[in-house]
Amino acid sequence: MTATGLLPRPTRYVDHVMGMPISLALRGRHTHDHRALEAWSEVMADLREVDRVFSTYREDSFVSRLGRGEITVADCPPEVVEVLGLGHRARLESDGAFDVRRRGPDGPVTLDPSGVVKGWAVERASAWLHALPETDFCLSAGGDMVCHTDDPASPPWRVGIEDPADPGRLVATVPVRQGAVATSGSARRGAHIVDARTGAVPGRVASVTVVADSLTWADIDATAAYALDREAAAWLRSRRRTAIVVWADGSVELTDGTAPRQASRLRSSDSLSHR
Amino acid sequence: MRRIVMWLLSTVTVVVLLFGYHTSTSGPTSAGSAVISSGSSGVSGTLSGTNSSSGTSSSSSSTTTGSTSTASPQTVTGDSVQTRWGPVEVQVTVANGTITAVNVPVYPSGNGKDEEINAYALPRLIQETLDAQSAKVDMVSGATVTSDGYLQSLQSALDKAGV
Numbered sequence: 001m002t003a004t005g006l007l008p009r010p011t012r013y014v015d016h017v018m019g020m021p022i023s024l025a026l027r028g029r030h031t032h033d034h035r036a037l038e039a040w041s042e043v044m045a046d047l048r049e050v051d052r053v054f055s056t057y058r059e060d061s062f063v064s065r066l067g068r069g070e071i072t073v074a075d076c077p078p079e080v081v082e083v084l085g086l087g088h089r090a091r092l093e094s095d096g097a098f099d100v101r102r103r104g105p106d107g108p109v110t111l112d113p114s115g116v117v118k119g120w121a122v123e124r125a126s127a128w129l130h131a132l133p134e135t136d137f138c139l140s141a142g143g144d145m146v147c148h149t150d151d152p153a154s155p156p157w158r159v160g161i162e163d164p165a166d167p168g169r170l171v172a173t174v175p176v177r178q179g180a181v182a183t184s185g186s187a188r189r190g191a192h193i194v195d196a197r198t199g200a201v202p203g204r205v206a207s208v209t210v211v212a213d214s215l216t217w218a219d220i221d222a223t224a225a226y227a228l229d230r231e232a233a234a235w236l237r238s239r240r241r242t243a244i245v246v247w248a249d250g251s252v253e254l255t256d257g258t259a260p261r262q263a264s265r266l267r268s269s270d271s272l273s274h275r
Numbered sequence: 276m277r278r279i280v281m282w283l284l285s286t287v288t289v290v291v292l293l294f295g296y297h298t299s300t301s302g303p304t305s306a307g308s309a310v311i312s313s314g315s316s317g318v319s320g321t322l323s324g325t326n327s328s329s330g331t332s333s334s335s336s337s338t339t340t341g342s343t344s345t346a347s348p349q350t351v352t353g354d355s356v357q358t359r360w361g362p363v364e365v366q367v368t369v370a371n372g373t374i375t376a377v378n379v380p381v382y383p384s385g386n387g388k389d390e391e392i393n394a395y396a397l398p399r400l401i402q403e404t405l406d407a408q409s410a411k412v413d414m415v416s417g418a419t420v421t422s423d424g425y426l427q428s429l430q431s432a433l434d435k436a437g438v
Contacts, residue, residue: 010413012434021425023434025413069369073353081356085363088379101377111374118419140430142419160410160429161398162417168429170410174398185418209416211398244398252400 010138013040017047018055018118020142025157028150029134036135039128043139046125053077054117067111086216087116091196094224094235099196115193119144119182119219126215144182144222146215152177164206164246171252172209172244180215184208184226185246195227202229209244210236211257348375355381 010025011032022044030036053076055061062076073081087100100113118141126146129137136149138157147157156175163169164185174181184193185207194201208225212218221241225232233253236243242257348370355364364381367374401410406429415429425431 014431014434016422016425019422021420021422021428021430023414023430066367067374069372069374072349072351072369073365073367074351076353078354078356081353081363081365082358084365084377085356085358085379085382086360088365088377088382089360092382101374111377138414140414140416142421143415143417143430144419145414145416147414156396157414158410158412160412160415162415162429164418167417168406170401170405170412170415170429172398172400173410173412174416175396181416183416183418207418209398242397244400254398254400256397 010136011036015044017044018051018141019057020118022047022122022142023140024129025138026129026132027136027154028132030132031135035132039132042128043125046128047121047141050079050117050121050125053079054083054113054121056112056114063111063113083113083116083120086120086220087113090116090220090224093239094228096197097195097227098220098224101196115223116216116220118142119180119215119217122146123180123215144180144215144219146180147176147178149177161209161244162207165250171246172254174209174211174244176211179211179213180218181209181211182215182218182222183210184219184222193223193226195229200229202226204230204248205232205245206248206250207246208232208236209246211242350376352380 010027013024013026015022024040024043026032026036030039051061052058053062056064056067058064062071062080065071066073066076066080073084084100087098090098091100098115100116101111122139122141122144123146126137126139126148129135129139129146130148134150136151136154136157138145138147138159143162145159147159149156156177159174159176159181160170161172161174161181161183163171186193186202205226208222210218210222210225212221221236221239222243225236225241225243225245228235233243233245233255236245236255240257241255243255245253245255247253348368350366350368352364352366355362357363362381363379366376366378366380368376368378413433415433417429420428420430
């Protein structure tokens with residue numbers, strides 16, 4: 001791959017699963033050859049399998065059957081246990097604002113791990129793309145993505161952050177070489193995120209974007225911060241996340257996860273420079 | 276085929292769990308407090324008081340536990356699963372055909388932060404909102420785009436333009 005800025009345009013693929021678009025951009029050695037196509041097809045197969053196991057829209061998914069008590073957790077694939085465990089961890093760390101369970105009006109708990117599944121599934125599926133040598137990729141599921149550049153000399157992926165008040169425009173750009181970007185907000189699907197403790201719909205915050213190593217956790221933290229509403233930025237700072245909080249009044253706040261956490265790791269001057 | 280192999284590998288590692296369970300010292304909660312009740316009103320006594328640090332059982336166990344108000348709820352513990360963040364074990368209690376409690380006596384200790392070196396380039400805020408073309412971006416992150424809304428999205432424009 002050339003180290004200049006004259007990289008060819010990325011090759012792009014789009015498909016749909018779980019009711020959302022999956023967009024892939026590839027640069028480098030394997031972009032439209034057999035290996036690239038095979039990796040892309042494995043990514044989609046992986047995500048379709050996840051949908052079969054976890055979808056709450058499919059009556060026959062493991063999660064739906066588990067939720068109705070027709071099968072036990074011991075009958076489910078190990079992935080179900082993994083996801084429920086992540087959901088539990090997220091609940092603890094968000095003081096309960098994030099929860100994979102919803103309580104129905106008459107008591108029973110409804111299982112809806114969707115808030116964990118997407119980031120986790122896409123991060124897992126991206127392993128097929130990591131296996132492509134000398135190839136950069138950016139894999140996005142409905143706007144949450146894993147970015148990878150194979151060659152340190154090639155430019156970072158440039159990720160635009162939508163303006164929640166006008167999703168045709170951007171409020172920020174984030175250059176990412178290795179890592180994940182996830183955004184939570186209600187701009188497209190309405191008020192589908194609530195504070196699990198109170199059922200309250202966030203009103204102060206319009207969207208939360210988290211940049212992190214892991215898409216699983218970027219997605220969880222973006223959703224949890226959004227559910228925490230006015231505490232979103234403070235909570236993200238406490239977790240030393242690099243994040244963008246867009247408030248309902250249109251103001252934009254950046255939290256700087258690059259602040260030195262342990263003195264031995266990075267001097268702050270270094271951490272602010274581009275990797 | 277390769278997928279099946281990956282799947283198998285993830286289950287094979289369950290055996291490792293028998294030899295111990297470590298929690299990250301950086302986590303905000305200690306392992307000892309890992310048993311969390313999520314029982315909804317009217318259900319009680321579904322917790323067995325397991326201590327997460329022992330790794331409890333790695334095989335499926337079915338325990339019928341007493342309840343004061345619901346007809347014999349059944350608590351089933353799934354196999355422990357090894358994940359990138361640590362081992363996980365989940366108990367689900369069912370009564371009268373619905374889930375009444377989900378407990379996670381052993382859960383992954385990592386919060387996705389443990390190995391991060393916090394060296395991202397900072398996001399650049401745009402003073403006045405811009406469109407994707409003028410901002411020259413490769414991908415767009417925003418509130419989740421559904422398949423129905425995709426055609427109107429910025430991402431769709433980028434995908435189509437092939438830029």
